[in-house]
Amino acid sequence: MAPRRTHFYLDKSNGKFLGVCAGIADYTGIDVLLVRVGFVLLNFATGFFGGMGIVAYFVTAWLADEKPREFDYADREDKKFWQKVRARPGHSVRDVRARFRDIDRRLADVETHVTSQNSRLAHEIEALR
């Protein structure tokens, strides 16, 4: 299967043990400490079924792949963007469109500025004659 940005991966480089909690944090954008504390509390709270949480942890660690190197984020903004894509893809598509519109508007501003400046220059040359 081809590697995808929207898949769940283990995050061993940031993980404490096998990287499952760090992977969940990386996938959802929830703070990694919160995920770990939540996991431990859930294991205690479920009592008799507490063992199931640990089994689920190992099964996840066994089934899921390590995160591919090409998916390392360039910076925080990149990380936020992909976490948003996983949560709500439609919104992030609209965000990208908004960025392009912003660039278009700024380019139009620069264009207006440059062309009006040149026409002023031409006007002054005309006045010198």
Place this chain on the structure above:
Amino acid sequence: MHDLVPILVCGFLFIGLPWVILHYVTQWKKNGGLSIEDENLLDDLHDLARRLDERMNTIERIVAADDPTFKRPETERLRDEREDDHVFDQIAERRRERRR
């Protein structure tokens, strides 16, 4: 009536519940998922938007350095204040001082 209750409960548990769950799973997959082509496209567009943004920023800096009357967008100026080491801004500053 009492004989009917277990049958109804079994019917709900083994037919109704999976039906409802599978119904919502398919709905969620239809609406929420990106196909792999869409995902690659989004990756490309996101990357392109970033690069264009940076280029636009450079051009605005050059124009602003050339002519201090040019107003740069507020957000970009705020971003520069955090990383105030750009050569074009220094040129613009020097020009402004010379005009005074």
